Amino acid sequence: MKHYLYLHWQSARTALAKLVRQPVANLLSLLMLSIALALPISLYLTVSSLQDWIGRLTATPQITLFMEMSAEPADHAAVDATLKAHPKIASYQFVSRAQALADLEARHALAGVAEGLDGNPLPDAFVVTPTSLEPDALERLQKELSGLPMVAEAQFDAHWARRLYGLMALGHHLTLALAVAFAVALVLVTHNTIRMQILARRDEIEVATLIGAPDSFIRRPFLYHACWQGLLAALIAWGLSALFVANANPAIQELARLYNEQVELRGLAPRELALLTAGAIALAAIGARLATRQHLRQLAPR
Amino acid sequence: MIQFDQVSKRYPGGIDALKNLSFTIAAGEMVFLAGHSGAGKSTLLKLVAGIERATAGNVLVNGQNLSKLRASQLPYVRQHIGLVFQDHKILYDRSVLDNVMMPLDIIGYDRREALRRVRAALDKVGLAGKEKTAPIRLSGGEQQRLCIARAVVHRPAILLADEPSANLDRAYALDIMELFKSFHQVGVTVLISAHDETLMEDYGRRILRLREGQFAS
Numbered sequence A: 001m002k003h004y005l006y007l008h009w010q011s012a013r014t015a016l017a018k019l020v021r022q023p024v025a026n027l028l029s030l031l032m033l034s035i036a037l038a039l040p041i042s043l044y045l046t047v048s049s050l051q052d053w054i055g056r057l058t059a060t061p062q063i064t065l066f067m068e069m070s071a072e073p074a075d076h077a078a079v080d081a082t083l084k085a086h087p088k089i090a091s092y093q094f095v096s097r098a099q100a101l102a103d104l105e106a107r108h109a110l111a112g113v114a115e116g117l118d119g120n121p122l123p124d125a126f127v128v129t130p131t132s133l134e135p136d137a138l139e140r141l142q143k144e145l146s147g148l149p150m151v152a153e154a155q156f157d158a159h160w161a162r163r164l165y166g167l168m169a170l171g172h173h174l175t176l177a178l179a180v181a182f183a184v185a186l187v188l189v190t191h192n193t194i195r196m197q198i199l200a201r202r203d204e205i206e207v208a209t210l211i212g213a214p215d216s217f218i219r220r221p222f223l224y225h226a227c228w229q230g231l232l233a234a235l236i237a238w239g240l241s242a243l244f245v246a247n248a249n250p251a252i253q254e255l256a257r258l259y260n261e262q263v264e265l266r267g268l269a270p271r272e273l274a275l276l277t278a279g280a281i282a283l284a285a286i287g288a289r290l291a292t293r294q295h296l297r298q299l300a301p302r
Numbered sequence B: 001m002i003q004f005d006q007v008s009k010r011y012p013g014g015i016d017a018l019k020n021l022s023f024t025i026a027a028g029e030m031v032f033l034a035g036h037s038g039a040g041k042s043t044l045l046k047l048v049a050g051i052e053r054a055t056a057g058n059v060l061v062n063g064q065n066l067s068k069l070r071a072s073q074l075p076y077v078r079q080h081i082g083l084v085f086q087d088h089k090i091l092y093d094r095s096v097l098d099n100v101m102m103p104l105d106i107i108g109y110d111r112r113e114a115l116r117r118v119r120a121a122l123d124k125v126g127l128a129g130k131e132k133t134a135p136i137r138l139s140g141g142e143q144q145r146l147c148i149a150r151a152v153v154h155r156p157a158i159l160l161a162d163e164p165s166a167n168l169d170r171a172y173a174l175d176i177m178e179l180f181k182s183f184h185q186v187g188v189t190v191l192i193s194a195h196d197e198t199l200m201e202d203y204g205r206r207i208l209r210l211r212e213g214q215f216a217s
Helices: A002-021 A023-057 A073-085 A097-107 A135-146 A158-200 A202-210 A215-258 A270-299 B041-049 B071-078 B096-107 B111-124 B140-152 B170-185 B197-201
Strands: A063-067 A089-095 A125-130 A151-155 B002-011 B015-025 B030-034 B056-061 B081-084 B158-162 B189-194 B206-211
Touching (some): A002 A023, A002 A215, A023 A158, A023 A270, A073 A089, A073 A125, A089 A097, A135 A151, A158 A215, A202 A215, A202 B096, A215 B071, B030 B041, B030 B170, B081 B140, B140 B170, B170 B189, B189 B197
Parallel strands (some): B030 B189, B030 B206, B158 B189
Antiparallel strands (some): A063 A125, A063 A151, A089 A125, B002 B015
């Protein structure tokens, strides 16, 4: 076991030393890998930051139920009971017509407007906060509530929420598609770099095989090379995405200020960075593994 | 130590390199393998080393039936064999010392112990003091010695040499043969191939003569 660990430690060290010894050639492939990683990361950060903001905007989409003018307290109680038992409703509030009129007067400096009116034209209302923010669910709930007895209307403008939601879903899909594409690119680029290395070290591999090196011995330095490359690429990509966030933030804040909003792009969280690093290393290892397998198969005894 | 039991090797294209070959080499024996080029000498050595596999029959080396081993096990068999190649197969991108170090790296020796063994092996073949030299600066005979040092540095039980003296003049060739004899004297099983039988006859050892993949009577 100790011997096994020693062999690994040896390979890891040698691989890193080789990487450092040819900085220019390795820097090119490293940059290629890091840019491939940085693009989806930046998009991901943009989308998720905007989503946080939109989440705040639509945190309390409300459906307002207006009762018929002729509704009796018994009808109110019936609606009240339905709302209380409904699983898709987080909370609700009853606003009586008298209270609504008072609010109207207070809020819009329309004091005295009631006097000019022939009675109170406002209906009793329930303000409902649903549990789901998803537009389809909201719309279904709205339809359902408008069908309650003595409810005149359930008001909710789903269109803007739907549009925004769709836009975000698109952003998500785009991020995912880009991430998959660049993950494949990472595997391919690593495969290619490792293949080049194998070709460059062909004699060494041949001799090592002849004098008794098992496949694992041949494979190990290349796997470690790929892992180091994946790690460095992930870290550089992290740096690039931080650079992007720093550069994009002033513009986005400027835009948000026009709407009296506070929007800020966030950087990668430590958990996300760890995930990115692990992912990059794993993908690089897959690429190296494929490249070495291909080559070792050619060398196998017949 | 080495046993062939009705071994045949056919290469793709229908060329029969070895035909139904049977023989035994005892542990500690020194045996020569003679025959013209193309007679199957190299193929026979490759089968012993597990570099190639027999098409039919059993190859037993050090108690293991190579024909039955999985491909992934063959390298470990080779770790107990020393191989000397006609074309040396030396790596020119590293020093003499690092070339000889390779088998020990593969087995995974402790660095200090490995260095000690490498120096001993180089001393044995007469290359002491050339550790840091680039192999390209060595003469043909010295390169062959380097190859021998690499073959014996991990103290294998079996030493296989494929035409080790092919490109050397007679004096050098005799030197090399003496070297093999000294390994034989410390108990190593040695199998040497050559197309020039005059070198072998002086030693009075068993000679296996191959002709077109069979033993010549």
